[in-house]
Amino acid sequence: MDHSLWQRCLSVLQEELPAQQFSMWIRPLQCVVEDNIMTLYAPNRFVLDWVRDKYVERITTIVSLAETSNPPLLRFDVGAKPVQQTPVNTQVSSVDHNTGSNLAETPAKEPETNLPKTTNVRNKYTFENFVEGKSNQLARAAASQ
Secondary structure, three states: OHHHHHHHHHHHHHHOOOHHHHHHHHHOOOOEOOOEEEEEEOOOHHHHHHHHHHHHHHHHHHHHHHOOOOOOOEEEEEEEOOOOOOOOOOOEEEOOOOOOOEOOOOOOOOOOOOOOOOOOOOOOOOOOOOOOOOOHHHHHHHHHO
């Protein structure tokens, strides 16, 4: 069971649904299959609720037909599928020739921020480089308090 399961679901739904409905509700979904759980990520709560309300039974049926022996459980979440990050600057384990002992592998330091690791907030959008205009004066005043 892998990414091809979701691709099969997409193919079936694309044939069954009008192009506009498919593009609006199904195409934005991202899928991760892990530990027999198929998680579908929707870009926002509205899309998630709509898909859950209108299409969850059909998606479940398609998945069950494709994986008859052990179909995955279907789960919905808002956001984007997690990105697999690889360490950027790691030191490779080596042997200290003076003592003969192994040096431990140390991961590179990530920049310290006060934001949670799973935030969608971009670091470049700060109050220091915010351009204030007539339309957003009230919002800036409220947010900076």
